[in-house]
Amino acid sequence: MSLAPPAAVVHARAPGKINVALQVGALQEDGYHDVAVAYQAVSLYEDVRASHADGFSVAFTGTIDTSGVPLDEANLAVRAARLLAAETGYRGGAHLEIDKHVPVAGGMGGGSADAAATLLACDALWGTGLGREKLLALAARLGADVPFALTGGTAIGTGRGDRLSPALAKGVFHWVLVPAEHGLSTPEVYAALDEHRERHKQDIFPAVRAPMVGADVLQALRAGDPHMLAESLGNDLQAPALRLRPSIAEVLETGEASGALAGVVSGSGPTTAFLVADSDAALELHVALSASGYRTLRVTGPVHGARIVHD
Ligand SMILES: C[C@](O)(CO)[C@H](O)COP(=O)(O)OP(=O)(O)OC[C@H]1O[C@@H](n2ccc(N)nc2=O)[C@H](O)[C@@H]1O
Numbered sequence: 190m191s192l193a194p195p196a197a198v199v200h201a202r203a204p205g206k207i208n209v210a211l212q213v214g215a216l217q218e219d220g221y222h223d224v225a226v227a228y229q230a231v232s233l234y235e236d237v238r239a240s241h242a243d244g245f246s247v248a249f250t251g252t253i254d255t256s257g258v259p260l261d262e263a264n265l266a267v268r269a270a271r272l273l274a275a276e277t278g279y280r281g282g283a284h285l286e287i288d289k290h291v292p293v294a295g296g297m298g299g300g301s302a303d304a305a306a307t308l309l310a311c312d313a314l315w316g317t318g319l320g321r322e323k324l325l326a327l328a329a330r331l332g333a334d335v336p337f338a339l340t341g342g343t344a345i346g347t348g349r350g351d352r353l354s355p356a357l358a359k360g361v362f363h364w365v366l367v368p369a370e371h372g373l374s375t376p377e378v379y380a381a382l383d384e385h386r387e388r389h390k391q392d393i394f395p396a397v398r399a400p401m402v403g404a405d406v407l408q409a410l411r412a413g414d415p416h417m418l419a420e421s422l423g424n425d426l427q428a429p430a431l432r433l434r435p436s437i438a439e440v441l442e443t444g445e446a447s448g449a450l451a452g453v454v455s456g457s458g459p460t461t462a463f464l465v466a467d468s469d470a471a472l473e474l475h476v477a478l479s480a481s482g483y484r485t486l487r488v489t490g491p492v493h494g495a496r497i498v499h500d
Pocket residue numbers: 208211220221222223224226296298301331332333334335348349350375376379426456457
């Protein structure tokens with residue numbers, strides 16, 4: 190029996206995410222905030238194709254404007270490949286080709302999905318065989334959202350958002366997204382929240398509450414009920430994102446006046462996510478928002494985490 194030759198290219202796919210609930214607690218000494226997040230992976234994917242190379246390089250394909258994304262060592266996918274090589278003692282490199290669909294700096298974890306897909310693709314390409322558990326530990330070193338891009342589905346994140354436990358979820362949720370032309374910087378949005386809290390600390394009691402995902406959110410996910418979930422959507426980063434990008438308010442108002450059950454800024458924004466009852470309602474909202482001049486993306490969740498794709 191002859192063994193199949195090792196693959197010359199490995200294709201991995203990882204999803205973007207929406208934070209259906211996000212509470213931000215106190216700033217820790219390491220510069221991160223203690224958070225409680227309910228993540229849902231949605232059907233917008235990053236496709237990473239890894240091939241053998243002497244060094245490390247990355248190129249983007251697809252229609253999304255990636256002109257602001259670094260192509261050197263700062264690229265999160267390159268950092269992921271380098272970290273895996275360093276941890277496993279692998280001596281070679283990889284060329285990464287990324288077909289991007291998640292808005293850049295949009296609060297949907299696109300860079301995190303690139304990193305997660307790269308870890309999986311390079312582990313298979315190089316035959317380093319690290320496996321899910323060890324890849325999850327590496328993922329957490331790359332960014333707070335990277336472990337979730339590996340696991341996907343619906344999950345609760347605590348700590349930096351990287352300590353995951355699965356959440357029960359039934360059915361399919363339908364979302365209409367409004368991406369913005371220009372992104373927002375995640376650290377700047379967290380910093381705007383801190384500034385606000387510092388300015389109003391006399392009025393905030395108790396100082397900053399311990400973050401948690403409410404029972405109402407868990408129940409709505411478990412029931413697969415979009416009406417119930419619409420009542421429970423919440424994001425502590427929405428107010429600072431609005432302060433940095435006031436035009437988001439108009440998007441939220443237009444979506445909610447055009448038939449969305451509810452709207453929320455995803456993560457650190459500026460992408461706005463509108464929850465609707467079903468696929469017909471998603472189409473109706475898309476038509477209404479398009480007539481108001483907004484570009485939309487229709488997605489569903491939850492979907493799987495990072496996976497190898499056999500082309
Ligand atoms: C907004 C969210 O997307 C919600 O899921 C995440 O909290 C951000 O996740 P991420 O982009 O993977 O974050 P990282 O790349 O690890 O961190 C970027 C920066 O965001 C801020 N940050 C991030 C996560 C966290 N729990 N507290 C923070 O204050 C820190 O300033 C950090 O330096």
